[in-house]
Amino acid sequence: MMRRRLRPPVPIASAFVVAVAGAVLFGIATVRGDGAAGREIPPPFAPFEYLVGSWKGQGVSREDPSQRFRGWPETHAWAWTFSGGKPIAMSVTFQGSKLLKAATLTFDASKDRYQLKAEAVAPAGATIVYEGGLDASRKLLTLERTGVKSGDPAERLTLRANSNFIRYTLIADRKPAGRVQYAPAIEVGLTKEGETFAAGAQAVERRKCVVTGGAATLTVSFQGREFPICCTGCRDEFLETPDKYIKKASLASEAAAKGMPAKPAAGPSRVRGADDAFAGDVEEPSSKPEKEKAKSKSMDKAEPDDDAPAPKPKPAAKSADRAAGLLKIAQNLEKAGKPAAALKNYRELVKSFPDAPAAKTAKERIKALADQ
Template sequence: MKQLSLCLLILLAVSLTTSAAYEKVKPKLELQEIQEFIGQWKGVGQLKRGSTQGGWIEESHWEWKFTKQDSALVYESPKGKFVKELRVSFEDGVYVARGVNADGKKIELRGKRDDSGKLVLTNAEMTLPSRISFRTVAAGKRMVVSFERKLSAALYTRLGEVGATRKGSMFGKGVQEVVCIVSGGKGTMPVTFEGKTYYVCCTGCRDYFNENAAEIVAEYRMKQLKN
């Protein structure tokens, strides 16, 4: 009986440890679901879909940011018509985006990905935009960003939309893309360790690699052996 109780205690301890470990990495795993956003983008903004009147050119970029406390994806568009920057984290089961709008006011939006994979973020305050959605098309080579104003509890109207292309995208058939050794996203920047070249997807992953290269490469090699 004592042995059975001891076994149950051990199983409980292992279960709790596993659960705690998963909760620690869960935010990063959820952010990896939208890491296709990472990269530099340039496109055309429209106030009304299909009309060039009032149109503008907008550039933006997404990258990883790692700290000892958490991980986040950062969106920056210095000349953005509606939003200048957002820091997207995953908290309490939802994506949380905190940043600054075009008027320099602080904003906070929360939301989830819908069934199509589009990230929809809603602002509970009166500041604009009331809702932002991000989605990629054309195998991740194009991104559509929609900005909306809230009219009522369930009704929104368009502020504008930006259709952007990832810089450096190649649309030809058979194009092979390398993988970021840190996040598993699309590798675009070379880094080296012990004379060998690897790739990362953004400056955030580059900095993290440079600080933890031995550990990251060892983990990468273990995965390669398993495959």
């Protein structure tokens, strides 16, 4: 009597299918290998997370034959917009664009539609609004201009990511009154800075932004430490509430130290929520005695054959460095138009490091801000 081979239990297979379907639904989360744990990205913006950062490319006119091969350079810089410590929208600034200067991308849950509110190049200072949605692939965003006057040509923007999300194409279409179909007017092709088209977006493991958990391309300095961030929006958010994200970084480092092997496994691997950039803030195992470890904790990596103990930094010098770091952060916040956050950092500096040279400047700024 032949025995039939048992199939895998249905619940396990179903769970796998649900997991895969969920990953596909949110597009780039699967393609780029980003885990969901510890992420701060609103679900409607998950398909656009790849946009965060700077892009360089070339724009060409599809209407003017003389510009089809010459064109012009363009730079797009995308960043998160925060409210209450959470990313709620995306902003973009355009350099060299013939169409737009800056814009904000939001999502209206009641309409299930995206809105791009932009400042036009011409007429200068004019605000124009586009609305639309994603296609089934979640790679193509189509937005049509609203409020077009009767008799004026209809306008449409399409933004499409390539297969590995390191290049996208922005096309501006126009449809004259009385016409049925749109015709392309401007086409811009851009590649993400720091990426190579041939290598692909998964070729290199990226550090993770301490604010959102996305791929980090920048760093922000605080109290002598470097923290990875993905955009200028996350930089401003970090500087406004640094303690929140320093704690988050420390927790991530502890989790990574407990769960990660001493050496990474060979070959590409999927990034988990805890396996992010903060492993760089954790000391690697060493064969040095415990006393030697304590002495080298505050120094940079030493040469393997350097047995001389590193001199500990003087307390006064250490305090001065931390005070200078706080002063720089406060000044950046003040320049960014956030006087309340700047004042908080100035006062913290004076309270914690009253004898540091930076305290004098901080006191002057406290007085100046209080008088405003």
